[in-house]
Amino acid sequence: MSTATLDKVEADSAASPYITVTFRVRRFNPEVSDEVTWQDFEVEIDPKERVLDGLHKIKWDVDGSLTFRRSCAHGICGSDAMRINGKNRLACKTLIKDLNPSKPITVEPIKGLTVLKDLVVDMEPFFQAYRDVMPFLITKGNEPTRERLQSAEDRERFDDTTKCILCAACTSSCPVFWNDGQYFGPAAIVNAHRFIFDSRDEAGEQRLEILNDKDGVWRCRTTFNCTDACPRGIEVTKAIQEVKRALITRRF
């Protein structure tokens, strides 16, 4: 009676979903050489899996020395931002089938930050810029005995920029940041935006003053690389432009 269905299931499971994908990984190990090399790995993988799964297969089964960061592996922690096929993305949110697996998939560390080993970069300049914009609530006066209330409209004003996971995909895609690393970078401005437009916060002026400096928002060239790179879909360039507008309307 149900043999036809069973046969179909068996036929489906017999046909392997796995395909062979070549990962072309940019390797750098300071304990071996000061030269960077590209290494190809051929991996049997289901195209519905992610690039991170491919990297796991390489690290666990092929070459244990491959070094990369990942924590939650589900697009929330922001540890595994890397340059995949020339675009900054999270390896844990990039499916193989979306990448044209018939060609080698290039995996590089994000640009503009010092490479420490393989895909691991020194994030310190990135976090320094983040700390510089004071990404915490600053208020005056006595602390209220209950929570600080806010209307839904006031919350909506900065909703987009609360989504940032600090993965550095935007900052390391910014050509102005690549040049000298002095520019605050999109991520720091996004996180300043989150507090500048928060009705409960009272240090917006201070943050605007910080971003008004010569390496602040005025170095933005609106190339939209950051908006394209953001794995959370934050409209980063729009947030930067809103900070610019706030600076101009404050002045005039």
Added chain:
Amino acid sequence: MSAETTPATAAAADASRFGVDNPAPVIEAPRKRTKKSPKTTRTNFELYGWLFMRLSGIVLVVLVLGHLLIQLVLDGGVSKIGFAFVAGRWASPFWQAWDLVMLWLAMLHGANGLRTVINDYAERATTRFWLKNLLYAATVFTVLLGTLVIFTFDPNIR
């Protein structure tokens, strides 16, 4: 013979050069934020520069397109331009003011644009310094020379 062995020995030397205890130097971020990084200036220079680019751009669209139309299209086109034509236009204070404003706005607009290009593309601090000095010198020279000519223009010069 020696040419063949050189790469091999170089590679061997390279392999022995770095190890767990003496790792290769990593490429530093070009200018990592350090204690020596420039301090905040707390001026509005970049704000005014950004605003100037937008406003002067709008004015320049009118000035430059009008200028090109008058010089190249209307009334016989480019062939009519000569000493007499320029002398005739500059007899009017309106065209003097038009050319003066266009000169200043175009030069400052272009210079500020090139300044940001140099800031974005010059990698070393000394390159940046000299390129900007060259730019500022050229700008000041052109603006002053143009202003001088507009104000002291003598149609009866021989």
